[in-house]
Amino acid sequence: MTRRFPERLTPLANRLGLQPLFGDIHNHCALSYGHGRLEDALARAALQLDFVSVTGHAAWPDMPVDVPEVAHIVDFHVKGFAKLKANWKDHFEVLKAFENPGRFAVFPGYEIHSSEHGDYTIVYGDLDVAEPELADSPAELKQALQTAKGDDALAFPHHIGYRQGARGINWDTFDPELSPFVEMFSMHGCAEESESERSYLHSMGPVNGASTMRAGLKRGAVFGVVGNTDHHSAFPGSYGHGRMAVYAADDSRDAIFSAMRARRTNALTGDNIHLLTAIGDTVQGGITAPSPDAALDIEAIGAGFIDSIDIFRNGELFERISPELSPAPIEVGSGSETETILFVELGWGARGRSHDWTGEITIEGGEITGLEPRFRGAEIVSPLEGEDEAAKLPALGFEEGDVRFSVTAAANPNNVTSATQGFAVRLKASPGARLKATLSGKQLDIPLDHLFEGALSGNLGPIDSPAYRFHALPRPHQWQWHGTVALGVLADGETIYVRLREKTGQMAWTSPIFCRREA
Numbered sequence: 001m002t003r004r005f006p007e008r009l010t011p012l013a014n015r016l017g018l019q020p021l022f023g024d025i026h027n028h029c030a031l032s033y034g035h036g037r038l039e040d041a042l043a044r045a046a047l048q049l050d051f052v053s054v055t056g057h058a059a060w061p062d063m064p065v066d067v068p069e070v071a072h073i074v075d076f077h078v079k080g081f082a083k084l085k086a087n088w089k090d091h092f093e094v095l096k097a098f099e100n101p102g103r104f105a106v107f108p109g110y111e112i113h114s115s116e117h118g119d120y121t122i123v124y125g126d127l128d129v130a131e132p133e134l135a136d137s138p139a140e141l142k143q144a145l146q147t148a149k150g151d152d153a154l155a156f157p158h159h160i161g162y163r164q165g166a167r168g169i170n171w172d173t174f175d176p177e178l179s180p181f182v183e184m185f186s187m188h189g190c191a192e193e194s195e196s197e198r199s200y201l202h203s204m205g206p207v208n209g210a211s212t213m214r215a216g217l218k219r220g221a222v223f224g225v226v227g228n229t230d231h232h233s234a235f236p237g238s239y240g241h242g243r244m245a246v247y248a249a250d251d252s253r254d255a256i257f258s259a260m261r262a263r264r265t266n267a268l269t270g271d272n273i274h275l276l277t278a279i280g281d282t283v284q285g286g287i288t289a290p291s292p293d294a295a296l297d298i299e300a301i302g303a304g305f306i307d308s309i310d311i312f313r314n315g316e317l318f319e320r321i322s323p324e325l326s327p328a329p330i331e332v333g334s335g336s337e338t339e340t341i342l343f344v345e346l347g348w349g350a351r352g353r354s355h356d357w358t359g360e361i362t363i364e365g366g367e368i369t370g371l372e373p374r375f376r377g378a379e380i381v382s383p384l385e386g387e388d389e390a391a392k393l394p395a396l397g398f399e400e401g402d403v404r405f406s407v408t409a410a411a412n413p414n415n416v417t418s419a420t421q422g423f424a425v426r427l428k429a430s431p432g433a434r435l436k437a438t439l440s441g442k443q444l445d446i447p448l449d450h451l452f453e454g455a456l457s458g459n460l461g462p463i464d465s466p467a468y469r470f471h472a473l474p475r476p477h478q479w480q481w482h483g484t485v486a487l488g489v490l491a492d493g494e495t496i497y498v499r500l501r502e503k504t505g506q507m508a509w510t511s512p513i514f515c516r517r518e519a
Contacts, residue, residue, distance in 0.1 A: 004050075005274055005301055006369075009330050012299035012482065013276050016283055018247040018264070021256060022272050023051035024236040025109060025244065026121045026158055026183060026228035031087055032057035033080030035378075036234025038091060042098040042106065043393055045236035048373035049243070051256050052236045053109035053123050056084040056091075060113035061136040077113070084110065084132075092129045099127065105253040111158070112141070118157045118169040121183070121228075125152035125257040142178040154261060158183035158230065160216075161191030161200055163208035171216055174223075180260060180285075181224035181511065184213045185267045187241040187379070188230060192499070192509065198269075214315045217495050217512060224263030224285040224511030225497075235377025240270040240418065240506070247276060247283060262286070263511050271303030271424075272372055273508035275500050279490070282519075284497070285511035289519040294490035296513075298498060299330070302479040303372065303424060304341055304471065305503040311485055312497050319485055327477035337366075337428045340473040342435070342451070343374070347409035347420030348459075348467035354410040355466040357440055361403040361425065365433030366448070368403065370426035371396055375407060379417060396423050409466070429473075439468050448473065471504075492517040 004022070007014055028034035029041040031054065038054060045052035057080045064070055092108065099106045108124040110132045117138055122145070124130060133148050135141035138155070145153040156179045162168030169182065184191050189200040194209040209215060213225060227242035229235070237243050245266040246259035259265070263285025266275055276299045282288040298321075300309060309321040333339050346357045375394045394407035409421040429448045437444040442460055450456060457469040487496070497512040 020245050020274050021050040021248055022245050023049050024228050025053035025123050026055050027231040027236040028055055029234035032084035033076050034232040038094050041234035046104045049237045051105040053107040056110040058110040058132045059134045062115045096127050102251050105256050117173050119167050120155045121158050122155045138173050138175050156181050159188040161207035161211050168211040176222045180263045181226050181265050184225040185227035185242045186230040224265040225267040225509055226265050227267035233378045239374040239376040243268045265511050267509045269507045271506040274301035275508045277498050277510050287514045287516050287519040290492050291490045294487040296485045300481045302502055305474045305478050307501045307503045310499045323481045328483045329476040329480040330482045332476055337430050339428050342425040343471035345420050345422040345469040349411040350464045351411050354408055356408050358406040359439040362436045363427055366427050366429040368427045372424040374422040490515050
């Protein structure tokens, strides 16, 4: 697996013997209820993720079968559970076909709904054919998984923010031995705290304060955090719907699963942000001993302009870092070259239409060092909300100095929901460098100096035709930051976590570091 970031930009990760890998371990397709083939889901995942688990809907022990008002919901769940049962054993062969050791790891997974305890996703650490272990409670699930799989299984609560009793988390029955982390972000929304710009908007209801990550930390629970898409149209890692990072010793499936169990995880909204924290040698998710004079090391590589880096201590904002005001890039660069990130965004146009984008990009007077797909699927959660768009597999590659791509982008359905497609190009540019692009036949020649001043947009035709946007280019101090934050006395029972926000609204959260006397 090619490293996401060069070692010169990850000195803290290098010291700790870790590297970031990105995945989505809670998403759906037509394996149970959902849209799209399992093969398409895995192919899309392999395009932009390092690991994946495609989730089947397996059971709902306390499903409200006697409530007429929700009979339509009960109906598609019952059918979905039966479909998964019929497909389960055979689907392992498909998973094995897409497993690519050292490049792309695939984990089996399923979920159990629960009104009382909250919904749980279960992930198996190997590809041995094994039945789903079903249970009515986390305690029973823990016992069943330990008996069947030993250490090769874990479970975690997802869309935790719904109220307890309405498929949100039940902190009273949460068990850190069963669940190393909780899913704090997905296309359902954000459950970091009561107030968020990414509210829960699904028909199941809004975020409840007692169900949030902050509430769990206040109770003294020990857990990491992840994001996943919970996408229902065969598009794991769908951009902006959530994903997770693990900090693993290497790129093997065993190392990835071990990092999950150790809570060395981050929650992300979409961009592959590197955000690593440590107190001494204790990495996010870990437990450190009390100290009279502790310090927090932070290493951040954004996927664009970093707006702020916030340190939260015991649920309160402890310090806010603005790279614009306190620049501390990991590497400024040498000579006259500037290292930067070009985000190309495609879509727009008349409502209800889509456009098949094809093209290529060349940088004259510069060097392309990496590509990051930012492709997304349809905004569908329930089967009652619509049908799969059945879009063809996007393509993004680098050949003979050119970035070449093809992707279908639907027009934005309204003024607040983005359906755009895109990708990021990591590059080094010399003074006078130019971007040469062909976008669906339209020829462009753009001085990169103009993009350091601001974004450039255009249409393929007249107003209401499909449009493109080359985002503004950040300079190194605007997309990198590293440093040490003094914490002073660190006492038993404290928690520290970090949140990074980009100017585009994309975010990343580290799992907390816990201070406990027993450490």
